[in-house]
Amino acid sequence: MGMVTHMRFQELTESQKVVAKVIENSIAAQKIGHAYIFSGDYEPYLIETAQLFAKALFCEMPSGAEPCGVCRNCKRMDSGNIVDYMEVEPDGASIKKEQIQQLLSDLSLRGAEGDRQVYVIHQAHKMTTQAANSLLKFFEEPGVGKLAILVTTQPQLLLPTIRSRAQHLVFRPIDRVRLAEKLAEEMQCTNDLARLALTVYPKWDDAREALHNDWFVQAYGLVVQLVEVLTKRPQELLLFAQEKWLGHFKGRNELRVGLELFESWLEEALHFKVRTDYVPELFTKEQSLYTAFVNDRPVHKIVHAIEFVHEAIRRLEANVNPQLTFERLTFDLQKG
Numbered sequence: 001m002g003m004v005t006h007m008r009f010q011e012l013t014e015s016q017k018v019v020a021k022v023i024e025n026s027i028a029a030q031k032i033g034h035a036y037i038f039s040g041d042y043e044p045y046l047i048e049t050a051q052l053f054a055k056a057l058f059c060e061m062p063s064g065a066e067p068c069g070v071c072r073n074c075k076r077m078d079s080g081n082i083v084d085y086m087e088v089e090p091d092g093a094s095i096k097k098e099q100i101q102q103l104l105s106d107l108s109l110r111g112a113e114g115d116r117q118v119y120v121i122h123q124a125h126k127m128t129t130q131a132a133n134s135l136l137k138f139f140e141e142p143g144v145g146k147l148a149i150l151v152t153t154q155p156q157l158l159l160p161t162i163r164s165r166a167q168h169l170v171f172r173p174i175d176r177v178r179l180a181e182k183l184a185e186e187m188q189c190t191n192d193l194a195r196l197a198l199t200v201y202p203k204w205d206d207a208r209e210a211l212h213n214d215w216f217v218q219a220y221g222l223v224v225q226l227v228e229v230l231t232k233r234p235q236e237l238l239l240f241a242q243e244k245w246l247g248h249f250k251g252r253n254e255l256r257v258g259l260e261l262f263e264s265w266l267e268e269a270l271h272f273k274v275r276t277d278y279v280p281e282l283f284t285k286e287q288s289l290y291t292a293f294v295n296d297r298p299v300h301k302i303v304h305a306i307e308f309v310h311e312a313i314r315r316l317e318a319n320v321n322p323q324l325t326f327e328r329l330t331f332d333l334q335k336g
């Protein structure tokens, strides 16, 4: 597994006071439960926190809850190379019983290096009932030193029996503006581009990867061009689709990114239309295009455009050919 977090405990204390306090106290009192639920609105942050918690537990010379960062175990965590730390992610749409059984079998085999094992389940609400039941059985007799961290953005979808057997830490909503600033600083790009990347790619690493590539920057430019054509020369939409757009957004996943960027534009435009004092937070350099776009365009037409984009995304998910999907969208947009 490649990772790992470089988050410091100090950062967690600043952004998530309550969560940090609970973790700090349980480490200080050496009272670590056998299962925690981390819930919040931004999964990458929850996972980073889980990794940090694990690192603090494995660290050979932590200072309170802050891992030293230099010992053998910290180095192993940093390189994703520690056998007593495991992560499970959904395989497709769900986490299946076989995955949980594999995990439990790994947990029983390993543990040779120390008396602590930590396993993190991503999108834990996606466990099938059978998977959750396997885990529950394990919770009844977890053995010494085993710690489960169930990460979820939708804790209400976890089985009540799971919820009642784990300590639930609820994270405050993440400040996305700050998050984008952090990403922009790291990637040396504009805040605007970083925010869009975080909007389209829910995972931090995927957003970083996107910002590494010219492809994403060009995608940004094409979305602006799409809006320009739609605003000034709507009769040329199909031509634009064939000559430019479809040459860039080739497959299903690429087109999905393009559509989600376009959707972000439309949503900003809608705010801009209904609230005269609103300053768009995405595509921030395009203020005059926003003005031109919403001028002469009634609210319901912008709402329809958003619905057409949703419809196009649904078609993509239903395996309709990407080219046909986008051409159909240009037709819908022209009709309004």
Ligand SMILES: [Zn+2]
Pocket (backbone or CB within 6 Å): 058, 059, 060, 061, 062, 067, 068, 069, 070, 071, 072, 073, 074, 075
């Ligand atoms: Zn250490």
